Amino acid sequence: MEQEKSEEKIKYSIIVPTYNERLNIALLVYLIFKHLREVDFEVIVVDDGSPDGTQEVVKQLQQVYGEDHILLRPRPRKLGLGTAYIHGLKHVSGNFIVIMDADLSHHPKYLPNFIKKQLETDADIVTGTRYVKGGGVHGWNLMRKLTSRGANVLAHTLLWPGVSDLTGSFRLYRKSVLEDVISSCVSKGYVFQMEMIVRASRKGYHIEEVPITFVDRVFGTSKLGGSEIVEYLKGLLYLLVTT
Amino acid sequence: MKHVLKILTLLVAISAFWIGLLETSLIPRSNAWLLPIYFVVSLGCYGLLMVGIGLTRFPTCPHEALLLQQDIVEAKDFLMQKGVDVAST
Ligand SMILES: Nc1nc2c(ncn2[C@@H]2O[C@H](COP(=O)(O)OP(=O)(O)OP(=O)(O)O)[C@@H](O)[C@H]2O)c(=O)[nH]1
Ligand SMILES: [Mg+2]
Numbered sequence: 091m092e093q094e095k096s097e098e099k100i101k102y103s104i105i106v107p108t109y110n111e112r113l114n115i116a117l118l119v120y121l122i123f124k125h126l127r128e129v130d131f132e133v134i135v136v137d138d139g140s141p142d143g144t145q146e147v148v149k150q151l152q153q154v155y156g157e158d159h160i161l162l163r164p165r166p167r168k169l170g171l172g173t174a175y176i177h178g179l180k181h182v183s184g185n186f187i188v189i190m191d192a193d194l195s196h197h198p199k200y201l202p203n204f205i206k207k208q209l210e211t212d213a214d215i216v217t218g219t220r221y222v223k224g225g226g227v228h229g230w231n232l233m234r235k236l237t238s239r240g241a242n243v244l245a246h247t248l249l250w251p252g253v254s255d256l257t258g259s260f261r262l263y264r265k266s267v268l269e270d271v272i273s274s275c276v277s278k279g280y281v282f283q284m285e286m287i288v289r290a291s292r293k294g295y296h297i298e299e300v301p302i303t304f305v306d307r308v309f310g311t312s313k314l315g316g317s318e319i320v321e322y323l324k325g326l327l328y329l330l331v332t333t
Numbered sequence: 334m335k336h337v338l339k340i341l342t343l344l345v346a347i348s349a350f351w352i353g354l355l356e357t358s359l360i361p362r363s364n365a366w367l368l369p370i371y372f373v374v375s376l377g378c379y380g381l382l383m384v385g386i387g388l389t390r391f392p393t394c395p396h397e398a399l400l401l402q403q404d405i406v407e408a409k410d411f412l413m414q415k416g417v418d419v420a421s422t
Contacts, residue, residue: 116419120408150417194401221387226394239387243380249336292336303394305401330337 102131102205102262103184107174110142111192113309119151119160121198129205134161135192136178138168172282176272179265187263193307196260203300204262214295216262217287218302219255229306241322245284248330252291253299256284260302267295280318281325285333292333347372 104122108115119133137144148162163181165174175189188204190196196218204216220227221242230238238257245256257280263271267290277285291297354365412419 113419116412116417117405117408120412121404147418154412154415154417194405197397197401197404221392223392226392226397228394228398235388235391236384239384239391243383243387247380248340303397305394305398308401308405330340331335333336 098185099130100186101184102126102129102186102188103182103265104131104133104188104190104201105175105178105182106133106135106190106192107171107178108135108137108140108144108192109168110140110144111310112140112142112144112147114192114194114307115144116147116151118192118194118198119155121194122201123155123159125198126201130184132159132161132182132184134163134178134181136174137162137164138174139164139166170278172272172275172278179268179272182265185265187265187268188261189263189268190260193310195304195307197303197305200260200300200302207298207300208262211296211298213298214264214267215287215290215297217253217255217297217299218258218260219253219299220258220302220304221254222299222301224301225255225303227304227306237319241319245326248326249288249333251288253287253297255299256287258302258304259283261287271295277325277328278321280322281328284325285329288329288333 106115106118115135122131122133135144135148137148139145145162145164148160152160152162161181163178165177179187186208188201190198200218204218207213207216219225227235227238242256245251249256271286271290271293274289275282275285287297351365351368354360354368355362358365409419
């Protein structure tokens with residue numbers, strides 16, 4: 091493993107889960123290609139049978155950018171985000187994996203920063219954080235900010251994770267590390283992101299952070315339900331006793 | 334060690350210290366009895382304070398939203414030319 095690192099050519103596999111993101115996925119792919127120029131990469135779209143025709147758009151994108159750069163790995167129906175990553179992971183050919191949302195909340199212009207940080211520090215995970223200098227959020231109302239801050243303070247007081255943004259999901263992983271961490275995660279939704287990073291941190295993986303800005307989705311609708319806070323608290327307890 | 338055990342250990346250590354204070358009566362007993370309440374209250378205050386600070390300093394980026402709008406226009410132009418269906422509904 092160790093020698094392989096320096097010799098093997100680096101390739102990045104970007105896993106993008108989608109559900110009803112026909113417009114966003116096209117814009118996202120354009121922006122990825124615009125900002126990732128000098129590296130070898132592929133985009134793996136895991137679409138869960140979106141009724142809005144996301145997959146047709148992805149096929150059109152394959153015509154433009156090539157099927158070796160855009161891979162469509164669909165699933166028959168909506169099976170959830172966590173398993174979408176696992177599904178995508180089965181089809182990657184790169185040795186580093188980026189996970190990002192399709193809804194343009196995660197802007198591809200930060201990808202070079204993730205890559206640079208990883209190369210500089212040889213980190214196992216580079217995670218995007220909104221809560222440091224240079225980062226930020228746009229489009230949240232007071233309630234959402236309050237919930238987010240409350241959740242963050244609670245999680246930091248109880249879990250001491252050593253990472254400032256626990257629920258963000260814009261991250262770069264070394265492939266072996268992602269495989270290792272994801273296999274021990276069972277949560278869903280926001281808690282899933284938190285569980286990934288807390289487990290990785292407990293396992294002693296080297297985690298670095300880069301600032302990102304987060305603009306709340308412009309197109310399409312949110313897929314997250316109302317009982318989030320309860321789920322979050324349950325998840326926190328779960329992490330407390332299992333990690 | 335599971336994380337909850339670390340926290341429990343910490344709590345046990347603090348309680349031991351408190352009981353020690355009670356037993357040795359280094360400080361007046363009536364005061365020592367109030368310490369756990371102070372502890373809980375200050376923990377609560379710490380939490381509220383941190384949330385408050387976080388809220389007032391919440392980093393926002395309105396400029397990024399504008400930049401994103403420009404990116405979207407640019408992307409749509411390009412993709413439209415290439416025959417990708419980007420008509421927003
Ligand atoms: N494949 C798959 N993708 C999903 C599923 N649920 C959500 N997604 C995608 O996962 C990403 C994140 O979902 P969002 O709905 O944006 O969740 P969020 O960012 O927490 O919430 P909002 O942005 O406020 O709507 C998006 O790219 C979605 O299209 C799912 O069940 N299956
Ligand atoms: Mg989103």
